[in-house]
Structure formats: structure tokens, C-alpha cells
Amino acid sequence: MNKQANLLQPVSYHDQRVDIQISGRTSKLNHIDIAFLGKTIPRTYSDNKIHNSRGYDWWVSKHFALKSDLPEDKVRLYLELLEMSYPHYVELFGMAPSNIANQRIAVVYGSSRERVREAMLDDGFLRGVHKTAGGETMFYNRAGYNFPSHREHHQRYIVIHETMHAFHMALNGHSTWAPNWITEGLADSIASHVYDPETKELTVMVFDRAPMNYITTGLKQFKAGNAPSIEAINNDPALKRGLNFFVIHFLMQDPIRQHYFKRFLAKLMHKNPHSGDTLPTANRLLKEIFPNWEKVERQFQAFVTNVRPTFQIKSGPWEQNGGAYWLRSDDSKTLHELTISPHKQAHHAVLDFPRPQASSLVDTTLSESIAIKIDFEKSHIHRGQIGIGLRAHRVLHQDAQEHVIPLMLTEGQRLSLGSIASTDPIKSLALKSGIAEELAKTGRLGMTITQQDGKLIVIAATKNHKQTLNFNLPMRVNLNTLSILGQGMNHKLTPYLSSHTHTVVHQENNNTDPWRYAQPDLILRAFNACENYATILRHCRSQLAQYMQKLPDPSQHLSITQAIHDLISKWQPQIPTYAALTLNGIDINTYYDAQQPYMTVNNTSNTAVKIMISPLSLSSNKHTEVKAKTTAHIKLDHKMAVVNYTLQLNDLVAGGQIDLHDTLFDGVYLSVSKSDGRLTVELSGPYSGQTSGEISANFISYTHSGATKTVWRKPVSIAPYEHKVWRPTELSLQRYKMGILEISAILDVDGEPLKLTKRVSL
Structure with missing residues (x-):
């Protein structure tokens, strides 16, 4: 830049x-x-x-x-x-x-x-x-x-x-x-x-x-x-x-x-x-x-x-960058907690953002495991705590109670496993010097966590070093859920959960369709034709539904496309010609660029389409040919109130009419013009809501302060799409010399207080 x-x-x-x-x-x-x-x-x-x-x-x-x-x-x-x-x-x-x-x-x-x-x-x-x-x-x-x-x-x-x-x-x-x-x-x-x-x-x-x-x-x-x-x-x-x-x-x-x-x-x-x-x-x-x-x-x-949230922020100013979570700085002296508990039986999207990219620092292939990657803010390595809370059930008096067991990395040096009972000692193991030193240099650490034979096994890894740390833990922990815990630092922790399966595959062509179906416009055209002519196209809803409900399955997309084309071919002779043109992917609209009107012809079909306009457009004397898969912008005469057009696609010919004046409106405007020695004041209304206020004119002299005064004032209320014009005798230009006429409208426009001002030098 x-x-x-x-x-x-x-x-x-x-x-x-x-x-x-x-x-x-x-x-x-x-x-x-x-x-x-x-x-x-x-x-x-x-x-x-x-x-x-x-x-x-x-x-x-x-x-x-x-x-x-x-x-x-x-x-x-x-x-x-x-x-x-x-x-x-x-x-x-x-x-x-x-x-x-x-x-x-x-x-x-x-x-x-x-x-x-x-x-x-x-x-x-x-x-x-x-x-x-x-x-x-x-x-x-x-x-x-x-x-x-x-x-x-x-x-x-x-x-x-x-x-x-x-x-x-x-x-x-x-x-x-x-x-x-x-x-x-x-x-x-x-x-x-x-x-x-x-x-x-x-x-x-x-x-x-x-x-x-x-x-x-x-x-x-x-x-x-x-x-x-x-x-x-x-x-x-x-x-x-x-x-x-x-x-x-x-x-x-x-x-x-x-x-x-x-x-x-x-x-x-x-x-x-x-x-x-x-x-x-x-x-x-x-x-x-x-x-x-x-x-x-x-x-x-x-x-x-049936909605079940995966995330619960129990405390703390948590942020999310991709699949990583981190805390903004605050002065808390206790651990902040963010729980992540995916529901496997949910009937809605779960963790519907890209799963974290694979990392050589963690092993996500192990069954019954959980992995995390920590990207450290290097200046914070020797302060604060970051880690996860593992969820375990402990049976007391025949009642199962869920507990969170903290597994924390402190000051980039030691890994500690907390306890369920406050009287139990915290178990701590130090990182070996090689892994601690590389951590300090690279700012990255991976941990893969499994459980076996009453032990919690943590494999800590940097790029060139690995260390296995074993903690005695007789209880089973749930390795499909966790809490992220932290205090006093801005490190980013990325969890790798087996239930986080959302992946992004970029194809050669961009596709915003949520099911990544390559031709969403094709189905939408067929759908609209069915809805418009459901009484003619018998059973079209059930025919379409059997294909539309398969859209979430990419393996069905090719067969869906062929089936929709077959339906379109079957329906085309049964509906009016202009509707058949739309069904084939021809769409017409008009718009203004400033005061200049245009017609757009969007041709998504595989064949060129001809359009003839009456009166003649400024862009073409006879007709315009719009090639397949293109959009034409046809310049129209701004004096035209109505546009008549004829479309031809192969043997399909249909006409239509568009009223141009319906599209020329731009909301609230104040304008002032001179004509016949008098000012004309015009105000247009909003698109919606109530608008009221006051419009006034002040004369401000260049030379005599005593001549400066309000010369015209009027309360105003204007409806949506309304246009009001005033030519008050008080604004006759012969009355004022050597100064400025300032016209102001102070309005409440659908809840927006506004002041519009125009000035005329005399």
C-alpha cells in the first residue's frame, strides 16, 4: 500500500x-x-x-x-x-x-x-x-x-x-x-x-x-x-x-x-x-x-x-483466533476457565469452523487421546499459568460427581497435575532442560495426553525434543471434552478434539454455497419455477425435494445436477415462455448510475441471448447479444419512462416492460435552486418511518450585521417517498443583496436527528 x-x-x-x-x-x-x-x-x-x-x-x-x-x-x-x-x-x-x-x-x-x-x-x-x-x-x-x-x-x-x-x-x-x-x-x-x-x-x-x-x-x-x-x-x-x-x-x-x-x-x-x-x-x-x-x-x-452449546465461558476475557483460545490481560489472581464439551448427538452444527491445522508437535492418530498445542507469548513464558482441565467422575456415597483436574504448565518449566480433594498434594514434574530451552527459543510446545494402567501419560514435544511425563491417576478421565485454564499471560492454546471434524477443501472454482454445491443458481431457478407454477407442474415439489435434501452429501452432487437438468427440460414446454427464459438462467434488472439508467441482462445459460429494446437504447441501434455466462449493461435513454424489451434464446421469444421511474429514489435530500428571481426549496422523504422538523431560511449579510435575520420558517412533516416543493415569496432574490441565504432543515428522520444545509451566495 x-x-x-x-x-x-x-x-x-x-x-x-x-x-x-x-x-x-x-x-x-x-x-x-x-x-x-x-x-x-x-x-x-x-x-x-x-x-x-x-x-x-x-x-x-x-x-x-x-x-x-x-x-x-x-x-x-x-x-x-x-x-x-x-x-x-x-x-x-x-x-x-x-x-x-x-x-x-x-x-x-x-x-x-x-x-x-x-x-x-x-x-x-x-x-x-x-x-x-x-x-x-x-x-x-x-x-x-x-x-x-x-x-x-x-x-x-x-x-x-x-x-x-x-x-x-x-x-x-x-x-x-x-x-x-x-x-x-x-x-x-x-x-x-x-x-x-x-x-x-x-x-x-x-x-x-x-x-x-x-x-x-x-x-x-x-x-x-x-x-x-x-x-x-x-x-x-x-x-x-x-x-x-x-x-x-x-x-x-x-x-x-x-x-x-x-x-x-x-x-x-x-x-x-x-x-x-x-x-x-x-x-x-x-x-x-x-x-x-x-x-x-x-x-x-x-x-x-435440542440446541446444546459446546462452549461455556465460566470466567475470563477469552478470545478465539482460528482454533486457538487465549486470554486478554486482566488482574485476576485465580484461574479463568473456558469449557469445551461437544455433544455428539446434537441436531445442529457443532464446532462448525475449520479444525486446527496438523502439527508435528502433537499426535492426533492415537485413540482415546487429547492433544493441545501452545503458542507462547515469549515475554510471558516465565509468568502466569496455562493448561487444561480434565474431566473425571468420582463416586462418593454411590453418587457420581464430575470434577475438573487441572493439568497446568507454570513459567514454562514444570507441569503439574492438580487434585480433586484440596488435601491431596499437587503432582509436579519438571521439563527437561533441552525441551525447556527450545521452548524458550521457539515459543511452541505440543502435548499429547493418554491414559493407561492408572496413569496419565503426557508426551511433551518441541521441534527437536520429546519428553514423556507420567502422573498417577486412578480415575478415568473423559478425553472428548476439556476446559482451557489460564491466568496472567496471553499464550494461545489450540486443542485437538476428535469431535472437531469440520474441514475446508478449496476447489478450483470459488463456491459460497453452504453445501458446496457447484450450481446453486440452477436449483434455485428450478425451485422458483416449481413454486410459481405448482398447479401446472404437478408433483414438482416432491420431485425437487428428493434431490434438494441430498445437497449436504457431496457425493450426490453430480447426480443431482443431471436430475435437475432433466426436470427443467420436462417443465420448460409446460410454462409460459417468459418463465421458461428465467428457468434457463436469463435475468433482467434496471439500475441507475447517478441519473443514467441501465438495464442488466444476466445470462447464466450455455447459449447466447438476444435482447431488443423499444424505444432504442443508447448502447445499440437494433439489438444486443449477450454471450453465455456473461452480463450485459445496456445504457438507456434517461428520458424514457418505460422500457419495452424482447428476449430471444434459441426458439424461445418473450417480451416485457419495465417502469424506470420506479427505481429512481434516493431517500432524504434537501435541494435549492434559482429560477425566475426566486428560490425553489425541495425536500424528499425517507424510505420508511416518520420524519418531521423545521425548515428555515436565514439571510446573512456580508456588510451589515443588522440585516442578518431569519426570513422564512416552516414546520415540516414528510412521508416516505414523498416530495415537497416550496417557492415562498420571502425567498425572492430581489429582496436580498450582498450576503448569503442559508436554508436549513432540522429533522428527525425515522429516529435519526439530522441537519441539512444549503447556501446560496447573492
Whole structure:
């Protein structure tokens, strides 16, 4: 990243490269271009609504523009995380923002809450981030505002979460067409992540992880709410993150439910409800789209009832890097504990992030064993303690009681096995000098633990040394579960558990599908055709279901693809021609780049498609040919109110019509123009919610302070999508000389206090 080379230079989307390997929910970063723009504000979906701030600079990657006062290494980290998250944002919503090649998604990440407040004030807001929030994405300008907490995982979480909201808003201007459980549920779910800074591998949508454990939160809220239904959660505007998290994962853990959820999202976005209509519209659509809603509700109750968290933070500020766990520094004088107890019979994802990479320091091939690897903070080796708690059952008075037996490494020198009874002595063995010295140099130690003949056997290993340490332990310990224990250091401990089986296999082609199915769009097209024409395509649901439910098994994928192609060939003659075009992978949309309208024709079929537009487009006099597996962007005449088009794919010909004016709206704006010696003041309403306040005009003289005064004031209330125009006689330009007319609107826009100002020099 060369500041001098890129200083104040605009950088094209097409000139920015990002190389990411994607397999399911996991992204691995290989390369990223990041450019420093200084005070040059790039084009974003927040155009004209986001400004420069003292001490902040702009940086851009391919899809994101970050305004920050943080050090360069943090800027790079957050842009890397966002680029790794971007393909998963697209997968969740089934689409990308239409003009992403020309407008990036804006992100603000300040060094503190107060510094973020300054940036928000500079952008016209009259407050900072809510006191209870670690970040906030604003409806007015579609920008996410973030600041770091003391928790490293939260620093990453918040930028992935808030930028998900900004992505959501970039799709059609706002996010309020969706209820809380979708907006916050999707953002919390995708930000529930595991990140390995060593390999630059990010896994999103993690259900079962250690810090910020929404499973525990969700179970508490489910109990407190007396087992609420999805309908009740939808109709409750209160934010309950754990319940939202459960609904999203429930709907997306099953291939059939996932496709109905994707269809529901697309239909809800198309209906574009706002304000008080959002919740009832969503509730009605859920019941219309899912064929048997009562069954879905029963399945949700069973899903939550059977959820069992693997992780429990009993004490301590724990962090997670990949498969390693570590403690932030604190002043505790006692051991902190993180328990890891995988449930083999769970009906949900368990440890659904990549298992630790193999290490020569541990032996994971032994049956009935547990292994750990410790990466030491070298300056901390001779202080603090780190180790594990082994779980054993002791029978007292015919009652079996579970106990945790600590196996601790102290000061990098000795290994100690604790006792169940406080009166029993702690057993300690020293590491041999060779292994202790190499540990001090390399900062790495592996331990493989087994039990045999009343002994606990620990094989400690560095790169060139091994030592076997034997402890008498007559009780059997459970080697499928453990606690991580620590105090007074920042070492990272990686456990190798037999139940942690999640692996990532990167294929030649990137694939964000959660089941790694190579052609998810193919099944989605077939699914939507079936749902649209279920009365014509008899038994199509049962036919599709038998293949969709096999998606979690990769060995079935080739046969699934062939079966879906066979179904499409069978269905095509039975449905209308325009639907057959969609079924074959032809999709049409329109969007605006500033005031210029475009039509996109996305052709995912294996054959070229022709499109003819009437009136004629600016890009073609007769027709445009869109090659197979490509997308065409066709420039339209901005004077056109309606576009008529005809598509031809082989012998399939169909037409349609699009109203362009339906897509040109950009939320709250204040504009002032001169005409006929008078000012015209225009204000557009929001996408959703109530907006009210006051609009006023002040004349400020260049020469006479006595002439400065308020010349026009009016209370204002404006509805979503409404446009108001004023041409007051008080703003006749003949009345004012040698000064400035300042027009201000102070508004509460759907809960966001805002001041918009325009100035006219006279």
C-alpha cells in the first residue's frame, strides 16, 4: 500500500484486485489491493451524504471505501475482513448491489466513540452512535459507523455486522423493508465468525463458537419468552439477538427451508414495505411462501429445544483466533476457565469452523487421546499459568460427581497435575532442560495426553525434543471434552478434539454455497419455477425435494445436477415462455448510475441471448447479444419512462416492460435552486418511518450585521417517498443583496436527528 503513489488519486473498481479462495462459509485471502486516497472522497452508495473529518483519511479496496483515523495495519485488517465477507453477503441475499462497479460501500471506523461522534456530526447527524451500541449504520446515508471495543473479536465482529447493514441498504436504498429478525439476525449471524490471522482465513455464519456465544443468549431469551414462535419473534419489534440468531440458522441449516427463505427474502424486497407495514407484510408472506407453516413452527421449537452449546465461558476475557483460545490481560489472581464439551448427538452444527491445522508437535492418530498445542507469548513464558482441565467422575456415597483436574504448565518449566480433594498434594514434574530451552527459543510446545494402567501419560514435544511425563491417576478421565485454564499471560492454546471434524477443501472454482454445491443458481431457478407454477407442474415439489435434501452429501452432487437438468427440460414446454427464459438462467434488472439508467441482462445459460429494446437504447441501434455466462449493461435513454424489451434464446421469444421511474429514489435530500428571481426549496422523504422538523431560511449579510435575520420558517412533516416543493415569496432574490441565504432543515428522520444545509451566495 503506497501512500505517495496513490495520494489523492481516484482508483477504479476494475483496477483493484482481490484474490480470495472461497469454500462454503470460509474465505482465505491470498491478495488484496488497497489504495490510500487521503482526503479524496471516493464514489460510494453514500454519495453527497458523507464528508471528510479531522484526522480521518480514505482508503479503498475493490468493493469498500473506509474512512478512518486508525493506523494502517488496522485499516488493512478491516478491509481484508470486509472483502472476505463480501461474497457471503452476496450469497445470503442472492444478489449484489447493482452499481457496485461504480459505487463502493462506505464504512467509517474511528479510534473511539467520541471520534466516531465527530465524524457523524460532520456528516450532518446531530448525535453519535447510540450509547448501548458498538456501531451503527444510518438510514440517511447508508454508511456504517464503528469504533473499537477492548475485545479483539468484537472489533472484527462490529465491522462485519455494520457493513452487512450497509450492503443490505445498497441493494435497494434501505433495509427497513425487512423486520428486525432479518436485518439484525442476518448481520449477527454472518458476523458470528472465526478468524485465523496467521492464515488469513475467515469463516462466517458460525453457529458454535466460544466468545460472543449467541447460543447461550438465545436459550436464555427462548426460556424467558416462554418458547416464542417465529411468528411471535417476527411481530415483536424489540431486539432479541439470540432469538434472531436461532431463526436465521434454523431456516438456513436445511436445504429445503433455505430455498424457501431465499424466496421469501426476494418477495419481501420486491414488495418493499415500510413503516408500520413491514411486520404484517413479512408475517403474511411467511405463511404464503412456506407450504406448511405450522410444520415449520413445530420444527423450530424442536430445533431450539435440542440446541446444546459446546462452549461455556465460566470466567475470563477469552478470545478465539482460528482454533486457538487465549486470554486478554486482566488482574485476576485465580484461574479463568473456558469449557469445551461437544455433544455428539446434537441436531445442529457443532464446532462448525475449520479444525486446527496438523502439527508435528502433537499426535492426533492415537485413540482415546487429547492433544493441545501452545503458542507462547515469549515475554510471558516465565509468568502466569496455562493448561487444561480434565474431566473425571468420582463416586462418593454411590453418587457420581464430575470434577475438573487441572493439568497446568507454570513459567514454562514444570507441569503439574492438580487434585480433586484440596488435601491431596499437587503432582509436579519438571521439563527437561533441552525441551525447556527450545521452548524458550521457539515459543511452541505440543502435548499429547493418554491414559493407561492408572496413569496419565503426557508426551511433551518441541521441534527437536520429546519428553514423556507420567502422573498417577486412578480415575478415568473423559478425553472428548476439556476446559482451557489460564491466568496472567496471553499464550494461545489450540486443542485437538476428535469431535472437531469440520474441514475446508478449496476447489478450483470459488463456491459460497453452504453445501458446496457447484450450481446453486440452477436449483434455485428450478425451485422458483416449481413454486410459481405448482398447479401446472404437478408433483414438482416432491420431485425437487428428493434431490434438494441430498445437497449436504457431496457425493450426490453430480447426480443431482443431471436430475435437475432433466426436470427443467420436462417443465420448460409446460410454462409460459417468459418463465421458461428465467428457468434457463436469463435475468433482467434496471439500475441507475447517478441519473443514467441501465438495464442488466444476466445470462447464466450455455447459449447466447438476444435482447431488443423499444424505444432504442443508447448502447445499440437494433439489438444486443449477450454471450453465455456473461452480463450485459445496456445504457438507456434517461428520458424514457418505460422500457419495452424482447428476449430471444434459441426458439424461445418473450417480451416485457419495465417502469424506470420506479427505481429512481434516493431517500432524504434537501435541494435549492434559482429560477425566475426566486428560490425553489425541495425536500424528499425517507424510505420508511416518520420524519418531521423545521425548515428555515436565514439571510446573512456580508456588510451589515443588522440585516442578518431569519426570513422564512416552516414546520415540516414528510412521508416516505414523498416530495415537497416550496417557492415562498420571502425567498425572492430581489429582496436580498450582498450576503448569503442559508436554508436549513432540522429533522428527525425515522429516529435519526439530522441537519441539512444549503447556501446560496447573492
